[in-house]
Amino acid sequence: MTRRRIEGRMWSEALQVLERAERLQRAFFEPRARNVRGWKPPADIYETDEHVWAVIALPGVQPEGLKVTLRANWLDIRGTRPLPVEARRGAIHRLELPYGEFERRLELPCHVFELEGQRLADGCLYLKLRKS
Known part of the structure; x- marks a missing residue:
């Protein structure tokens, strides 16, 4: 694998981790009604x-x-x-x-x-x- 591909893959994985963390944060901190x-x-x-x-x-x-x-x-x-x-x-x-x-x-x-x-x-x- 070339260096550029490895870096691109690493950025892609890092962005996916950040997106998952953001979804978890929203799910945890967002106030919810009883019957969403x-x-x-x-x-x-x-x-x-x-x-x-x-x-x-x-x-x-x-x-x-x-x-x-x-x-x-x-x-x-x-x-x-x-x-x-x-x-x-x-x-x-x-x-x-x-x-x-x-x-x-x-x-x-x-x-x-x-x-x-x-x-x-x-x-x-x-x-x-x-x-x-």
Whole structure:
């Protein structure tokens, strides 16, 4: 093996170890509700001087299937992504996307005063939160 391949492999393994450690840390320190639902959608949080922005990946989720709750510096998103009708009728050969109920609790970087805007577009839920 060449030196470059060995170094690349070492970096790859180191990154995998760091990712596992981060997942364990999140699992250990993240507060959980008593009845945590199904899957957890990935999310991004950004902060400006006046707002906190949250983007949650929810492809296939309809607006009526969402519930957003804001409490102090916590944001809870709950809902359901139903299995497509076509998948219920035929044989499933691969099912990698999560379906069913989901819940995501996100700690916000500051106390937020109110939910100022909410839109579901391009498979993502965009939340605009005014800072207090």
